[in-house]
Every structure is written in structure tokens, then in C-alpha cells.
Amino acid sequence: DAGVTQSPTHLIKTRGQQVTLRCSPKSGHDTVSWYQQALGQGPQFIFQYYEEEERQRGNFPDRFSGHQFPNYSSELNVNALLLGDSALYLCASSRPQGPSETQYFGPGTRLLVL
Amino acid sequence: GDSVTQMEGPVTLSEEAFLTINCTYTATGYPSLFWYVQYPGEGLQLLLKATKADDKGSNKGFEATYRKETTSFHLEKGSVQVSDSAVYFCALRSAANFGNEKLTFGTGTRLTIIP
Numbered sequence: 289d290a291g292v293t294q295s296p297t298h299l300i301k302t303r304g305q306q307v308t309l310r311c312s313p314k315s316g317h318d319t320v321s322w323y324q325q326a327l328g329q330g331p332q333f334i335f336q337y338y339e340e341e342e343r344q345r346g347n348f349p350d351r352f353s354g355h356q357f358p359n360y361s362s363e364l365n366v367n368a369l370l371l372g373d374s375a376l377y378l379c380a381s382s383r384p385q386g387p388s389e390t391q392y393f394g395p396g397t398r399l400l401v402l
Numbered sequence: 403g404d405s406v407t408q409m410e411g412p413v414t415l416s417e418e419a420f421l422t423i424n425c426t427y428t429a430t431g432y433p434s435l436f437w438y439v440q441y442p443g444e445g446l447q448l449l450l451k452a453t454k455a456d457d458k459g460s461n462k463g464f465e466a467t468y469r470k471e472t473t474s475f476h477l478e479k480g481s482v483q484v485s486d487s488a489v490y491f492c493a494l495r496s497a498a499n500f501g502n503e504k505l506t507f508g509t510g511t512r513l514t515i516i517p
Contacts, residue, residue: 321503
């Protein structure tokens with residue numbers, strides 16, 4: 289059973305560019321959440337997708353957008369990159385069955401903005 | 403809003419020592435509580451969880467008890483190994499309503515075990 293997969297593993301961009309990160313959820317999961325983890329910090333919630341709609345959003349600007357496809361995979365897009373966007377971006381998948389449902393994380397995409 | 407406060411690190415222990423990493427939280431209602439572990443260069447792995455007061459989560463020798471009266475979820479292990487060296491994150495998920503499923507994390511505690 290494949291777990292959560294993310295691509296690419298590493299990415300280098302320059303300020304002002306745009307980036308797209310991809311995530312495939314664990315088999316049987318239909319909900320995808322994205323988190324940003326700055327160096328030395330805990331992950332911060334960006335947003336969550338369920339049934340191809342953004343269901344919940346954290347405190348991130350509109351430069352951060354996403355999409356969920358019919359097969360439940362998801363993309364995270366970041367426009368007009370800033371140096372401060374350099375971080376590990378984590379995708380997590382789950383089933384929406386209540387507060388005790390576990391979110392399973394992928395290995396992350398490490399983004400460096402120069 | 404929801405928040406998680408973790409014991410500041412880094413923590414360095416000798417092999418076979420007893421481990422405690424403190425975690426306290428602020429949330430409305432009865433959140434679910436989690437400990438995740440992050441090994442170098444990897445994503446987060448669920449270590450254990452508890453979903454109601456007085457529940458004890460356990461896995462791989464680690465334990466944590468959901469204490470509603472002290473709003474705490476401290477992580478413990480009786481005898482640590484070098485392979486336990488990692489960063490540990492305490493997290494909560496609000497029980498407010500269906501669809502409010504974001505995890506709120508602490509800042510993490512880096513643990514290093516010396517042989």
C-alpha cells in the first residue's frame with residue numbers, strides 16, 4: 289500500500305517565480321492538507337481540499353492556491369515567490385471521519401527561493 | 403485560538419535514560435492529541451495519539467496520557483535508544499466541528515541520544 293507521495297523532492301526557484309508542488313494521497317484517502325514547515329519550526333497549516341473544494345484555509349496569502357483532482361491528488365501553487373517562502377512543504381492525507389482520524393504525511397518538497 | 407506549547411530543546415540524553423518531553427495545549431472542547439516524529443530529511447510520522455481525556459496512546463515504547471485537568475500530553479519513554487534521535491512534534495486537532503481538521507503543531511523538540 290503506497291503512502292503519501294510528493295514531487296518533486298527538491299526545488300530551487302528565484303524571487304518572483306511561480307511553483308507547483310504535487311501530492312498523491314494514501315490509498316483510500318480523499319482529503320488532502322498542505323503544510324509549510326520553515327526551518328526549525330513546526331508545520332503551519334496552509335489549506336485542505338475535500339471533494340475538489342478548498343474546505344479550510346490557514347493564515348496564508350492568496351499567493352498560495354491549490355487544486356484537487358477527481359482522483360484526489362492535489363497541487364499547491366505559489367505565485368510571486370518570496371525569500372520567506374523557502375521551506376519544507378508537506379502534504380497530508382486523511383479520510384474525513386472525525387477529529388480522531390489520523391493525517392498521514394508525505395516526505396515533503398523542499399523549496400529554496402533565491 | 404488553538405495552540406500547542408512544547409518543551410524547548412534540544413534535549414540530549416544517554417542511551418537507556420528516561421525521556422520526558424512536555425506538551426501543553428490550549429483549545430476549546432476536547433481536541434484530539436498527537437505526537438509526530440520527524441527523522442532527518444524526512445516527513446512526519448505519527449507516533450501515537452489520544453482522542454479523549456485519560457486516554458493513553460502508546461507505540462514503540464513511547465507513551466502519552468491525555469490529561470484534561472492540566473491540558474497536557476507529555477511524551478515519555480522508559481529507556482531511549484540511539485535510533486530515537488529525531489525531532490518530536492506535539493499536535494492537536496480541534497473537535498469543534500466536522501471539516502475543521504487542521505492540525506496545530508508545537509515548535510518541535512530535537513532529541514539526541516548519545517551511545
